Amino acid sequence: MSKSSKESASVGKGGELHQRANTVLTTNHGMPLSDNQNSLRAGERGPTLLEDFVLREKIFHFDHERIPERIVHARGSGAHGYFEVTKAIPGLTKAALFSKKGNQCPVFVRFSTVAGSKGSKDTPRDVRGFAVKFYTEEGNWYLVGNNMPVFFIQDAIKFPDLIHAVKPEADRGFPQAASAHDTFWDFISLMPEAMHMVMWAMSDVALPRSLRMIEGFGVHTFRLVNAEGKSTFVKFHWRPKLGAQATCWDEAVKISGADPDYHRRDLWEAIAKGDFPEWSFGIQTFDEAWAAKQPYDVLDPTKLIPEEDIPVEVIGRMVLDRNPDNVFAETEQAAFLPTNIIPGVEFSNDPLLQGRLFSYLDTQKSRLGTTNFHQLPINAPICPMANFQRDGMMQTAIPKGRANYEPNSLNEAGEYGGPRAQPDRGFRTFADNNERNDPTEKLRIRAESFADHFTQARMFYRSQTVPEQAHIAAALVFELSKVQLVHVRTRTLAQLRNVDEDLAQRVADGLAMPLSKAETPAFSPQDMKPSDKLSLMKKFVPTLEGRKVGILFDEGSDLAEINSLKSAIEKAGATTMLIAPKVGGIKVKGGTLAAEGQLAGTPSVLLDAVALMLTKDAATKLCGESAAVDFVSDAFVHLKAIGHDEGAQPLLEKAGVVPDEGITSLDSSFIKAAARRFPAREPSVRMLP
Ligand code: HDE
Numbered sequence: 001m002s003k004s005s006k007e008s009a010s011v012g013k014g015g016e017l018h019q020r021a022n023t024v025l026t027t028n029h030g031m032p033l034s035d036n037q038n039s040l041r042a043g044e045r046g047p048t049l050l051e052d053f054v055l056r057e058k059i060f061h062f063d064h065e066r067i068p069e070r071i072v073h074a075r076g077s078g079a080h081g082y083f084e085v086t087k088a089i090p091g092l093t094k095a096a097l098f099s100k101k102g103n104q105c106p107v108f109v110r111f112s113t114v115a116g117s118k119g120s121k122d123t124p125r126d127v128r129g130f131a132v133k134f135y136t137e138e139g140n141w142y143l144v145g146n147n148m149p150v151f152f153i154q155d156a157i158k159f160p161d162l163i164h165a166v167k168p169e170a171d172r173g174f175p176q177a178a179s180a181h182d183t184f185w186d187f188i189s190l191m192p193e194a195m196h197m198v199m200w201a202m203s204d205v206a207l208p209r210s211l212r213m214i215e216g217f218g219v220h221t222f223r224l225v226n227a228e229g230k231s232t233f234v235k236f237h238w239r240p241k242l243g244a245q246a247t248c249w250d251e252a253v254k255i256s257g258a259d260p261d262y263h264r265r266d267l268w269e270a271i272a273k274g275d276f277p278e279w280s281f282g283i284q285t286f287d288e289a290w291a292a293k294q295p296y297d298v299l300d301p302t303k304l305i306p307e308e309d310i311p312v313e314v315i316g317r318m319v320l321d322r323n324p325d326n327v328f329a330e331t332e333q334a335a336f337l338p339t340n341i342i343p344g345v346e347f348s349n350d351p352l353l354q355g356r357l358f359s360y361l362d363t364q365k366s367r368l369g370t371t372n373f374h375q376l377p378i379n380a381p382i383c384p385m386a387n388f389q390r391d392g393m394m395q396t397a398i399p400k401g402r403a404n405y406e407p408n409s410l411n412e413a414g415e416y417g418g419p420r421a422q423p424d425r426g427f428r429t430f431a432d433n434n435e436r437n438d439p440t441e442k443l444r445i446r447a448e449s450f451a452d453h454f455t456q457a458r459m460f461y462r463s464q465t466v467p468e469q470a471h472i473a474a475a476l477v478f479e480l481s482k483v484q485l486v487h488v489r490t491r492t493l494a495q496l497r498n499v500d501e502d503l504a505q506r507v508a509d510g511l512a513m514p515l516s517k518a519e520t521p522a523f524s525p526q527d528m529k530p531s532d533k534l535s536l537m538k539k540f541v542p543t544l545e546g547r548k549v550g551i552l553f554d555e556g557s558d559l560a561e562i563n564s565l566k567s568a569i570e571k572a573g574a575t576t577m578l579i580a581p582k583v584g585g586i587k588v589k590g591g592t593l594a595a596e597g598q599l600a601g602t603p604s605v606l607l608d609a610v611a612l613m614l615t616k617d618a619a620t621k622l623c624g625e626s627a628a629v630d631f632v633s634d635a636f637v638h639l640k641a642i643g644h645d646e647g648a649q650p651l652l653e654k655a656g657v658v659p660d661e662g663i664t665s666l667d668s669s670f671i672k673a674a675a676r677r678f679p680a681r682e683p684s685v686r687m688l689p
C-alpha cells in the first residue's frame with residue numbers, strides 16, 4: 001500500500017494524485033521551482049512581496065500541518081503486519097477470515113497511552129490502547145481494545161466525566177499524563193464500579209517494559225455468528241510471544257526523563273532490525289445459558305471471565321513486520337471505529353460498547369475534517385468497495401456514470417447501474433431475542449446484575465504475588481499522597497476496605513492516616529478463587545529474546561572478552577549495547593573500541609540487564625562519576641541482573657550493591673540471570689507499604 005519515500009507527488013492520468021519518481025521540486029500544483037532558499041523581495045533588502053505565491057503556498061501548508069489530536073489515546077505508535085489464522089472456526093463464525101487455517105490478512109496496529117497528550121511521555125502509569133485494523137476480504141474489521149481486560153465505567157454516559165477527571169485539571173492545566181491528582185481520585189472514589197479497573201491501573205500492568213510485551217483485550221463481550229445464524233459470545237485476547245513484562249515504578253519515572261520515546265523507539269528499532277513482535281490471538285467463547293449462570297453479568301465491562309472458568313483458545317497469530325513510512329499519514333490519520341465489523345462478528349449489549357458505537361464516527365469527522373476519512377490510504381479497505389455515497393469535503397474518488405441512487409434501472413439501458421445489496425452474503429444483524437433483555441420499556445437504568453463492584457477487584461488483588469501486591473499498595477500510596485483533598489483520600493480508603501482489608505490498612509499506614517469507616521457496598525463482595533493468569537509475575541517468561549543488555553567498558557577492558565560476552569548475549573536472543581564514558585573510540589586491551597551509548601546519556605533504566613567489564617583502575621576512576629554510580633545502583637534497585645568482572649568491584653561497592661543470585665560473574669550464569677528480574681531483592685532496597 002505504501003510507496004517508496006524516494007518518490008514524490010505529481011498529478012497523473014485521470015486526475016488522480018499519484019506518486020512517480022520525480023527529482024524536480026514543484027509547487028503542490030506541479031509547477032517546477034527554481035529556488036527553495038529565498039522568498040521574493042522588492043530589492044535586495046526590501047520587503048517580501050504579497051505576490052510570492054510559492055512562499056505563501058509553502059507556509060500556508062505548514063501552518064495547517066497539525067490536526068486535532070485524539071481526545072484520548074493521543075500518543076500512539078503504529079506498525080504494519082499480518083494476521084494468520086492458526087485454527088479455523090467456521091462452526092462459530094461465518095467470517096471468511098476464520099474459515100480456513102492459514103488464511104492471512106494485512107493488519108495495522110496502533111498502540112497508545114490514554115491520558116497524555118500527543119507530546120507526552122511513553123511511560124506514565126496508564127492503560128495502553130491496543131487497536132488493530134484487520135484488512136479482510138470482507139471489509140475492515142477493527143478490534144479497538146486495551147492492555148487491560150476491564151474498564152473503569154459500566155455506562156458510556158460516564159466516559160466524558162472519567163476523561164475530564166483524569167486529564168490535566170481544568171483551572172491549572174496540569175498534571176500531564178498522570179492519574180495522581182485530586183480530580184481523578186475524587187471521581188474514582190465516588191464510582192465504586194471503577195475499583196476493579198483501579199486495581200489493574202495501580203498494578204505493574206500499567207508500567208509495560210515494551211509495547212512488544214503487552215497483552216491486549218477486546219474488553220467487551222462480542223458475538224460470533226455462524227452461517228446458520230447461531231450466536232456465541234466471545235472475549236478476544238492478544239498474548240505477546242515475548243511474555244508480558246513490566247518495569248518498576250521508579251524505573252518508569254526515570255525512563256521518562258532518559259528517553260520519553262522509550263516505547264516507540266523500542267518498537268521501531270525491533271521491527272527495523274527484523275525482530276518482529278508477535279502475539280497469539282485467542283478467544284473465550286460461551287453461550288447465553290452459561291452467561292446466565294455467572295455471578296456477574298457478561299455485559300458488564302468492569303468484569304472479566306476467569307481463564308480457569310473458560311480457557312483461552314488460540315486461533316491466530318499476528319506479526320508486526322513493517323514500520324510506517326510516514327507517521328502522520330498512517331499512525332496519526334488512522335481512524336479506528338468499533339463499528340467496523342465483518343459478517344460473522346457482532347456486538348453485544350454491553351452499554352459501554354453501545355456508546356462507543358456512535359462515538360467514534362463523530363471523532364473521525366472532527367479530527368480528520370471530512371466524512372471521506374475512509375478514503376485515506378491507511379483507512380481504505382483492500383477489498384473492493386462500492387456504494388452510492390457521494391461528494392463531501394476532500395472527495396478523492398472519482399465515481400463514473402450516472403448511477404448515484406438506488407433502485408435504478410440504468411442496467412437495462414446498457415449503463416452501469418451500480419452495486420446491489422447481497423441478501424445471502426451481506427451483513428445481517430443478529431436477531432437478539434434474549435428474554436433477559438426485556439426491550440419493552442425505555443429506561444435509564446443500571447441492571448441489578450451490574451451491582452457487584454468489588455468481588456473481581458478483590459480477586460485481582462488476591463491473585464497477585466506478594467511483591468505485586470506491595471506494588472499495588474505502593475502505587476495507591478503514591479497516587480493518594482498527591483491528592484490534596486483529604487476527604488478524597490479518606491473516601492478512597494473506605495472503598496479499598498471493600499476490596500481487601502489488608503490492602504486498605506497498608507495504604508492507610510503508608511499515608512499515615514487512620515483507616516476510614518467502611519462503606520456498605522450495594523452488593524457484598526464474594527471471595528472468588530484467585531487466578532494465576534492475572535499475575536504478570538506468575539506468567540513471567542524467563543527469556544532474553546527481545547531484551548537489551550548493556551556492556552559498560554572503559555580504558556583497558558579486554559576486547560576479546562567483550563566480544564565473547566556480546567555474542568553469547570546475542571545468541572540468547574537479546575541485543576547488546578556497548579556503553580562507555582566517551583563514544584568515539586576507547587583504547588582497550590586488544591585494540592580500540594567505539595561505544596554505541598555514552599554513559600551519561602544511557603542510564604541503565606534503558607536496559608534489561610548490565611555487564612560491567614572494567615579494570616580496577618577504570619572502576620575506581622568511575623566511582624567519581626555519578627552517572628556510573630547511578631548506572632549500577634539503579635540496575636540493582638530495579639531488580640536487574642548485574643554481571644561483573646573482578647575489576648568492577650570498587651564501583652559495585654560505591655553503588656551499594658549487595659551480592660545475591662542476580663549479581664553474577666560474566667559466564668553463563670549471567671546469561672541466565674539476565675533473562676530475569678529479582679523481586680526478592682526489593683525489600684532491601686525499597687520500603688514498600
Ligand atoms: Fe475509546 N475512544 N472510548 N475506548 N479508544 C477513542 O476515538 C470512547 C473505550 C480505545 O489508536 C477516540 O479515534 C468512548 C474502551 C482505543 O486511534 C474516541 C468510550 C476501550 C482508542 C473514543 C470509550 C477504548 C480509543 C479518540 C466509552 C477499550 C485509540 C480518538 C463509551 C475497549 C484508537 C478516536 C487509536 C479512542 C471514545 C471507551 C479503546 C473519542 C465514548 C472501553 C484503543 O472516539
